[in-house]
Amino acid sequence: MAENKRIAEELIEAVGGSDNIESVTHCATRMRFIIRDEDKVDKEQVEEIDKVKGAFFNSGQYQVIFGTGTVNRIYEEIEKMNLKTASKSEQTKEAAKKGSKFQRAIRTFGDVFVPIIPVLVATGLFMGLRGLVMQEQVLAIFGLTVDDISSNFLLYTEILTDTAFIFLPALIAWSTFRVFGGTPIIGIVLGLMLVSPELPNAWGVASGADPLVFFGFIPVVGYQGAVLPAFIAGIIGAKLERAIRKRVPETLDLILTPFLTLLFMSIAALFIIGPIFHSVESYILDITLFVLELPFGLAGILLGFFNQIIVITGVHHIFNLLEIQLLESLRSNPYNAIVTSAVAAQGGAALAVGLKTKHKKLKALAMPSSFSAFLGITEPAIFGVNLRYGKPFLMGLIGGGVGGFLASILNLAGSGMAITVIPGTLLYLDGQLFLYILVNLTAIAVAFALTWMFGYSDKITEKEHVS
Structure with a gap:
């Protein structure tokens, strides 16, 4: 063309x-x-x-x-x-050589977790659909009650909703080995060792079952749903594999490298890395829950307001760890409910600019950018419109804070992660859909109204000769 x-x-x-x-x-x-x-x-x-x-x-x-x-x-x-x-x-590898050490570290963190997100999104959708199907009002349409549901059907739904979390350490170890230059299949096996059925189930131990005790003082459990133990073991394991491979004769590489890597890393992961970082993970979760449970909707205000600023810096992938922990521990994600308002609000601000401006090019840019934000992708709205003119972005942040406040006081929580606004409705089919729509519409309305009244005027664009 x-x-x-x-x-x-x-x-x-x-x-x-x-x-x-x-x-x-x-x-x-x-x-x-x-x-x-x-x-x-x-x-x-x-x-x-x-x-x-x-x-x-x-x-x-x-x-x-x-x-x-x-x-x-x-x-x-x-x-x-x-x-x-x-x-x-x-x-991405070429770009990784640029930027500060902190930026490179966050980028690497994202490279590990981003490939895992699609299966967690799918799991979240399964949870949402299960919640929808199991509602009494929905079952009544078909003349059924909860007691009429087959136990085999319930078992099947549990397979859909639990598998990704049960084997999460294998997914994380695979991705970490891949990013840090190890052999991904070795990472998978190492991760599977962390959730071996021979070990006491992590959820069973949390409910009162006894862990295995090695050497009289080291408690060992399965790490179903754990993130940090697999992540740290993956980093160390990939580096160990590369070090071994350099020192092993080529003729013995196929045999010795995976054998030694898995031997040393299984010991390190089960007896050292696992117990230490499982405790660290618990502290991180406790801190996250403390912030999310701040009174008077403070968590929603803070996270809803600052989320899109964090997105601009490019370090938002660090929150993947927290969302995964929330889903594994609570089987719900209050963070998603807050963040969706931040995304929706930027779309509301861009929509106000698009409807208010008389400049054809800006209107043609702002309108589809706002729709993109309503589908969960804010970059066109932020970088193309809101941040470019400053005030619309600020009004979007305020709208995100208001929507986040509402989500927080309503105790709204999604069944998954990574999708927001219109696609995110699928995570709230378990009786929360009305509240979810209310939160998003509130964020959009506040950002739209503030932008329309105070955030944008065509006088701003006169110097740019947009037509």
Whole structure:
């Protein structure tokens, strides 16, 4: 398509030309460039290009937001220009060399947990559907009661909702080995050792069963649902495997490397890492619950207001650990209920800008960006509209705080994680749907009203010549 070709050419020119690009790739919504010299990037020119919804530097990459579908078509035109393209994983490794140590650490943390999220999302949806099906009002439609439900059917639903958490250490150890350069299959087996059926079940011990005691003082249990023990064991195990492989003759590598890695790491994981970091994990959970249980809705106000600021910094993946812990421990996620209001509010602010402005380009940018936020993706709304003009972003933060406050005092909690606003309704089918909709609409309404009244005027855009 000629238009997409023109946009691709303008984009390459605006980022400093092909000589200023080390590599380019894309994700679901953004074009991602590794740039040689950031000073050569004309940021204003980039944001003036048709179909561009915002652009920013983050995690060692210059990310240009186009939105789903569009980004694929623009990338197809860029591929024809003989630039160096890269897979997302290859570019992530290249970008990992940039930024502060803290940013790189958080990025690595995200690389470990993000691949696991889809199965936890699926599990959350299973929990939501199970909660819907088991409601008395729903069963009554079919002339049934809870007592009429087959025990085999209930067992099947438990398989759907419990499997991912029972074997969570295997998933985490697999992903950690993968990120830190180990052999993923060794990580899986190490993780499975942490939940071996030969060990006392973690939930059984929590209910009063006795753990195994080794050497007279080391309590050993299964680590079903545990996060930190598998994560730390995965890091150490991957590094140990690489160290062993360097020292073992090639002819014996296939036999000795996995044998020694699993032998040493099983001892370390069960007798040292597990007991220590399981305790640390308990303290983290206690602190998280303390914050979420702050009186007068304070947790909702704080988390709802600051969530999208944290998203901008790129360190929000650290909360994956907390959400997983909440789901494993409580089988519910009050954090998700608060965060969804923060996401919805940014969409409400962008919607106000889109409806209020008379500038065609800004309207064409703000309206779809607000819808994207209502689907749980706020980057187009934040970087393309709200943060660009400042006040709409602030009004969105206030709306998020108000919605979070409401979610907190209503004790709203989702059955899963990682999806919010419209898709997130599937996590609240267990009798909470009305309250969930109320929280989101409140956040949207507050952000919309404040932005309409105080957050935006077309006078702001006059200098930009948006038309």
